[in-house]
Amino acid sequence: MSGRERVIAMLDGKAVDCLPVMPITMMFAVDQIGKKYYEYATDYHVLADAQVLTAETFDFDHVSAIAETREAPDCGAVVEYFDDQPPSVVESRALLADKSSLARLEIPDPLAGPRMHDRIKGIALLKERAGGGKVVEGWIEGPCGASADLRGINTLMLDFYDDPSFIRDVFGYTVEVGLRFARTQISAGADIIGIGDPAASLVSRKIYEEFVWPYEKRLVDGLHELGARVRLHICGNTRHILQGMGSLGCDIVDLDSAAPLDEARAAMGPDQVLLGNIDPVRDLRDGTPESVYAAMAECHRQAGPRFIVGAGCEVPRDTPAANVHALVCYAHEHAP
Amino acid sequence: MSLFEEMQQAIIDGKAPVVKELTQKALSEGIKPADIFPKAIVPAMDEVGRRMRDCEFFIPEVLIAARAARAATDILRPLLVGDAAARPAGTVVCCTVKGDLHDIGKNIVAMMLESAGFRIIDLGADVSAEKIVDAVRAHDANLVAMSALLTTTMVNMKSVIEALAAAGLREKVKVMVGGAPVTESWARSIGADGYGKDAPAAVDLARSLAAA
Ligand code: B12
Numbered sequence: 001m002s003g004r005e006r007v008i009a010m011l012d013g014k015a016v017d018c019l020p021v022m023p024i025t026m027m028f029a030v031d032q033i034g035k036k037y038y039e040y041a042t043d044y045h046v047l048a049d050a051q052v053l054t055a056e057t058f059d060f061d062h063v064s065a066i067a068e069t070r071e072a073p074d075c076g077a078v079v080e081y082f083d084d085q086p087p088s089v090v091e092s093r094a095l096l097a098d099k100s101s102l103a104r105l106e107i108p109d110p111l112a113g114p115r116m117h118d119r120i121k122g123i124a125l126l127k128e129r130a131g132g133g134k135v136v137e138g139w140i141e142g143p144c145g146a147s148a149d150l151r152g153i154n155t156l157m158l159d160f161y162d163d164p165s166f167i168r169d170v171f172g173y174t175v176e177v178g179l180r181f182a183r184t185q186i187s188a189g190a191d192i193i194g195i196g197d198p199a200a201s202l203v204s205r206k207i208y209e210e211f212v213w214p215y216e217k218r219l220v221d222g223l224h225e226l227g228a229r230v231r232l233h234i235c236g237n238t239r240h241i242l243q244g245m246g247s248l249g250c251d252i253v254d255l256d257s258a259a260p261l262d263e264a265r266a267a268m269g270p271d272q273v274l275l276g277n278i279d280p281v282r283d284l285r286d287g288t289p290e291s292v293y294a295a296m297a298e299c300h301r302q303a304g305p306r307f308i309v310g311a312g313c314e315v316p317r318d319t320p321a322a323n324v325h326a327l328v329c330y331a332h333e334h335a336p
Numbered sequence: 337m338s339l340f341e342e343m344q345q346a347i348i349d350g351k352a353p354v355v356k357e358l359t360q361k362a363l364s365e366g367i368k369p370a371d372i373f374p375k376a377i378v379p380a381m382d383e384v385g386r387r388m389r390d391c392e393f394f395i396p397e398v399l400i401a402a403r404a405a406r407a408a409t410d411i412l413r414p415l416l417v418g419d420a421a422a423r424p425a426g427t428v429v430c431c432t433v434k435g436d437l438h439d440i441g442k443n444i445v446a447m448m449l450e451s452a453g454f455r456i457i458d459l460g461a462d463v464s465a466e467k468i469v470d471a472v473r474a475h476d477a478n479l480v481a482m483s484a485l486l487t488t489t490m491v492n493m494k495s496v497i498e499a500l501a502a503a504g505l506r507e508k509v510k511v512m513v514g515g516a517p518v519t520e521s522w523a524r525s526i527g528a529d530g531y532g533k534d535a536p537a538a539v540d541l542a543r544s545l546a547a548a
Contacts, residue, residue, distance in 0.1 A: 085435070088437050091437075091439075154399070157399050157440075158396065160396045161350060202394060202440070203395065203396055204394040207394070240391060281487050285487075
């Protein structure tokens with residue numbers, strides 16, 4: 001089976017020859033080709049080179065257009081670039097420091113916005129270079145994360161209590177931005193759309209269910225209507241919101257290491273495909289090939305057969321290649 | 337409910353305007369500003385810390401409670417200047433280290449320390465060792481509280497400790513460190529005076545380091 005066939009078969013509930021493997025790589029990937037993260041963030045050729053080389057070297061089943069937010073800068077947010085780490089939205093100059101500006105924001109055209117367009121071109125190139133054998137993954141920001149980028153995460157956290165109707169408005173806006181961006185990514189060749197919603201783990205179950213879930217659901221349903229499969233990744237400790245995450249109907253729920261897979265399995269039922277989730281730093285970067293293999297076996301045991309191998313979050317830069325090989329080796333040597 | 341209990345409840349519930357009103361009421365009733373800290377603000381924030389540890393409170397709840405506490409401290413601070421009995425528990429230079437933009441945890445720690453009676457010099461995020469040294473000197477601080485959320489920036493805490501030593505200030509300040517990737521043993525290995533796993537621990541630690 002090719003990686004592409006393997007992933008799709010797993011998602012469709014069909015037989016696979018071994019476990020699929022789809023770890024998140026960004027800084028690790030760019031380090032493989034000896035370039036700086038600035039180049040990965042600003043030039044899709046570099047992103048595609050890094051992704052394709054990394055996926056081939058380690059035999060991943062996918063290539064991904066994942067990187068820092070592309071939506072926020074194209075909406076007008078100020079982003080600061082660094083030489084060799086991901087650019088970051090400048091919170092002190094947040095686009096929505098004044099909430100009333102939301103009414104004037106338009107949904108950016110992904111083909112006109114420079115940062116979004118770069119990703120679209122990256123996906124087309126990934127499709128061309130690796131799309132035969134590997135799944136091509138696009139990426140968008142989830143409502144909580146995208147809104148944090150526009151409003152400033154510290155302020156957004158207060159808005160949940162100060163101005164719930166603003167929360168609904170800004171979440172609704174970001175879902176539209178995300179869907180429009182995803183539509184173009186799918187046309188360019190993305191098979192799967194990843195949703196990253198890191199800030200969603202910072203709120204209580206009550207706030208998650210009342211505010212975040214409905215918009216994540218709208219996004220997931222919209223992506224399905226566009227014909228994509230959906231991978232949801234929420235960084236951090238999600239133990240308190242596992243049930244909600246499991247009822248979004250995502251094709252893949254990708255968990256960070258703080259959320260044990262057995263808890264996720266219990267909360268989400270036997271059919272949900274889970275992805276993850278060894279501790280990226282303690283297990284993967286600082287472990288040995290043997291300990292990585294053993295940690296992966298424990299994840300598999302907890303997750304059961306509906307399972308894709310990965311780390312809890314981005315593979316950290318400076319992770320020894322042998323450890324990443326061990327992670328992949330576990331997948332190759334085990335059927336679900 | 338007593339006035340102090342009402343204040344505590346309003347802080348826990350994150351009702352800043354109510355806290356402001358109750359603080360003014362307390363003062364108009366002749367309650368001493370210095371008494372409001374131990375009787376209302378400190379116990380309220382201790383309870384907020386407990387709820388955070390027990391996962392009853394998440395970031396939004398902690399931030400609105402801290403903001404409510406600040407509504408009281410903003411009124412009280414100016415009244416305490418020159419009151420010998422109400423000297424701050426210590427002066428803390430707080431920041432997230434160079435290269436690191438994560439500031440939510442640092443903000444929570446700073447606000448909790450502030451409501452525990454410390455004077456806070458918050459330098460923000462992505463702060464160089466040099467700036468920290470300057471701030472310690474300029475504000476005559478006795479504590480430095482550093483946060484890091486990235487394994488790649490944790491190492492910068494060590495450079496700060498070295499810079500403090502090079503500036504001849506290491507004996508003068510206690511250094512505490514925290515943030516998700518930081519551990520007790522790592523803190524010890526870089527020569528920090530203490531590590532705290534969360535904001536309540538930061539308050540306990542600051543109290544014990546300031547007393548030492
Ligand atoms: C919000 C967030 C961001 C926001 C930050 C916005 C902001 N203003 O803070 C943005 C989008 C900018 C961001 C960017 C990045 N992030 Co980020 N981010 C997070 C996230 C989702 C939450 C962190 C957080 O605020 N936690 C809540 C606070 C309250 O917890 P805390 O900081 O640990 O603080 C508590 C304790 O540690 C302690 N404490 C904290 N400081 C101190 C200090 C002292 C003295 C003491 C005693 C105690 C103490 O008390 C606090 C309260 O109890 C985490 C994932 C997660 N859900 O945990 C990733 C995470 C921290 N980010 C990560 C990464 C890799 C990045 C990026 C490199 C890009 C990326 N790949 O996402 C960039 C780097 C930017 C930069 N140069 O800093 C990784 C770090 C991995 C690692 N170990 O190195 C994480 C863990 C995600 C992951 N799983 O990969 N991120």
